[in-house]
Amino acid sequence: MGNKVIVSNRLDGAVLAILPKFIGDAINTLPALALLKQLYPTQRICILVRPHLTEIFSRASQYGLEIISDDRHCRKKHRGLYGMASQLKHQNFALAVLFRGSLTDAVLAKLAGIKNVIGYAQNARRPFLSHAFKLDQCHHYIYRYCKLVNDAHGRPFTHFSSPKLTAQPSTLTLSETQCNVALYLGGKVKGTRYYPEHLAIQVVQHISTLKNINIFLLGDQSEQSDMASLSSLALRQNVSVHNLAGSMSLAELVDNIGAMDAIVSIDSGPMHIASACDVPCVAIVGHGTSPWSLVAPKTDKLIALTHQSTSLNELDMIQDVSPEKIYHALSTLLSEHC
Structure with missing residues (x-):
């Protein structure tokens, strides 16, 4: 060596x-x-x-x-x-x-x-x-x-375990009779990983048709305005969402993700938190900061939706993952784990 x-x-x-x-x-x-x-x-x-x-x-x-x-x-x-x-x-x-x-x-x-x-x-x-x-x-x-x-250390190990985080009880008021789903679609600050608003609102609309669903929007302070805009669009479509963007510490983000039945996330921190908390996740994968194969969470509770775009514009790549694909992937996860 x-x-x-x-x-x-x-x-x-x-x-x-x-x-x-x-x-x-x-x-x-x-x-x-x-x-x-x-x-x-x-x-x-x-x-x-x-x-x-x-x-x-x-x-x-x-x-x-x-x-x-x-x-x-x-x-x-x-x-x-x-x-x-x-x-x-x-x-x-x-x-x-x-x-x-x-x-x-x-x-x-x-x-x-x-x-x-x-x-x-x-x-x-x-x-x-x-x-x-x-x-x-x-x-x-x-x-x-x-x-x-x-x-x-001379290669004493043959395998490693997956990352694990232990969420503490969330302070959110969650319904025990509904499926609680969080969406982290990013803000414009995420660049090519951002899932654009015109598609994000369609995701919200599709998911809202699921029976007994409770939708939460996640984001940090830099994404507050983006999530406020998405929340307003949803309200105009008579869809109720809980906008949590910018209101949580990182520890609270772990706790709130850990309390969810499932999460939809772009390739970013919340996706890894969900995996480490053993929460089912739909990952939306466009052009990332690293190749997807190098960062994909090691869990069987993940459905990764990778783009097949032929566009030469990196911003277009994530848009190849349609709201309908996201809806069907989430429905599959919820039917298996919720």
């Missing part, structure tokens, strides 16, 4: 994992973190995460992780690279696993005095890594993360 195998029971000190910055990518590191916990059952497993992601991992307590906010990215108490390295240096980390391809993260681990640093040899990082591996761009993201841990 080209690297000296790390023997976990000979390592004295805590373990640090530096996580990706996006919700879905961060959730996909959970199986690799579970492998680390098996290798180091009595040691601290700490995760360095962007401040906005700390709430996500408050719903992952079963992994036994200690959360450290990456204050390099915090406006209120910003730390520079050296300040963050100084904070980490005092925590006796014996091992760091870099789940991002960032050169800065590799430098951070070096400045923090961490002897064993595992990561992919990309972006000029090799000199800062004690265990450098070649990245196979064809591997699924979950596989990539688990492979880092497994290969560095």
Whole structure:
């Protein structure tokens, strides 16, 4: 393998994992973190995460992780690279696993005095890594993360588990006699992944014809105006929806998705949250930030609707997934799981 195998029971000190910055990518590191916990059952497993992601991992307590906010990215108490390295240096980390391809993260681990640093040899990082591996761009993201841990430790594992989040009881008033369905269709800020309003309203109309259905719209603060417009369109069509866009913390988003009977989502964070919470999901896949095969959730409760567009305009691709296809896929999921 080209690297000296790390023997976990000979390592004295805590373990640090530096996580990706996006919700879905961060959730996909959970199986690799579970492998680390098996290798180091009595040691601290700490995760360095962007401040906005700390709430996500408050719903992952079963992994036994200690959360450290990456204050390099915090406006209120910003730390520079050296300040963050100084904070980490005092925590006796014996091992760091870099789940991002960032050169800065590799430098951070070096400045923090961490002897064993595992990561992919990309972006000029090799000199800062004690265990450098070649990245196979064809591997699924979950596989990539688990492979880092497994290969560095002599490949003791043959399989990994799927990501799991544990939702707490939702504060939403949900009907026990209705099927509760959430829609995350994105806002214009999502670019080519945004499901346009003229099609989104048709999805809402189709779904509203299902018997005993309760519809919720999801979105963050940047998508509030888009969801308010969609909600108004629905009201003019005499369709009742609950617009939750911009009103939830990330922890509450996990809880609310976890309380749903099903969700319809574009290729984004809520899709990964649904999968990790074992909630059936219809995924609408247009032109994404990564190839679909590399990020598709590993669950049998997912129906992925991928586009077959021949348009040379990337914005057109997601529009190839028709409202009728989404309606039929959701109906199938509800009949199987609701």
